[in-house]
Amino acid sequence: MRYFLELSYHGANYHGWQRQQNAHSVQQEIEEGLTRILGQETVITGSGRTDAGVHAHFQVAHFDTSSQLPPDQLAYKLNAVLPDDIAIAACRPVREDAHARFDAEVRGYHYFIHQKKNPFLRGQSYFYSRPLDVDLMNEAAHKLLGRQDFESFSRVKTEVNHFECEVFKALWYFQNDQLVFNVRANRFLRGMVRALVGTLLEVGRKKLTIEDFVSIIAAKNRTKAGKAAPPHGLYLSEVNYPNHIYL
Template identity: 60%
Template sequence: MRYFIDISYKGTSYHGWQIQKNAHTLQVEIENALFRLLGVQTPIMASGRTDAGVHAKQQIAHFDTAEAIDIERLKYRLNRYFARDIVINSIVEVKPDAHARFNATERAYEYYVNQNKNPFLQELSYYFPKPLNVDLMNQAASKLLGVQDFESFSKVKTDVNNFICNITRAEWQIENVSLVFHVTANRFLRGMVRALVGTLLEVGLEKITVEDFKKIIEQKDRTAAGDAAPPKGLFLSKVTYPSSIYSN
């Protein structure tokens, strides 16, 4: 039996999602909990990896069991097991060949910038008190839309076959006390969202123009783009799947 597990987490205390030697990661934490509660080693596969310090409002992972499980009981026991920084939102049965990574059709991220010093947002946003021209930032963000090569915003050491992504949303919005960058695509490259944010902030500071930003995309060179924004402001916010993967 295969199940999708919907997870929210605050990534501050974790060295990212993926299992790493001698590191406290979310995958290790969740697999250990499943082993303790199910009594067997239960590997999980996520929709994608989040870096150290990055958060998730919705991360999806799949796992297999030999027999059907009591979903609500497992969800309850997992939430009792975890510390406050991990929450299981739901567990649903899916078809045996459903895959949390390869079947995802869209992923959405949010990046939070806080321009007023706020002790309650220190670990959940990037404190950036300098004045920003948000209109220019949105003009530049609009240049990201569509199917393009985003090598300029990818980490250099990566194992992907290509740097092509289809971005369907890219915009800045003011929400409560934060400035939030919303970006949705079929896939993202390693470090891509943080590199986009760091470069768009340079547009907002008027250090580079909208036309400069467009040229950075076209250069396909990571050294042309700005520094990556800190991980603490980044959230994986939604992962979308076709309805056909779910069990009837």
């Protein structure tokens, strides 16, 4: 039987989502927890990677098991053995061919910035005190919409067949005392959102014009874009699937 796990995590204590040698990962913690509960080695596949220090309000991973343990009991038991910075929201049965990564139709991220010093947001939001023209940042963000090549915002050494993504939403807005960037797309390249945020902040400081930003997209060259924003302000927040994969 195949299941989808819906979960969240605070990424500060982890070297990203993906299991790797000599580094602590979210995937490793969950796999070890499932293996302990199910009594058999269990491997999970996530909807995508998050880098070291990046958080998730909503992540999805699939796994297979022959256990007859009801999904709600499995989620309960898994939460009991996982550390406090990882939480399972649901365990849902899906079709045998459902895939957490390849069946995802839309993914979404939020990036949080606070501009007044706040000790309670430390490690959860990027403290950026310089004045920003948010209207200008939104004008630039609008240029991201649609299907185009985002190589300028991708990690240089990354194994992908192409750099095209279709962006459905890219918007800056204020939420309480924070400035938030919400971006939704069919897929994201490694390091893409943090590179976008770092470059859009330069637009907001008027170090780059809208024309400069458009030229950076067209350049397909990571060295032309801005410095990546810090990981602790970034949250994977949305992964959507077609309804037919759920049982």
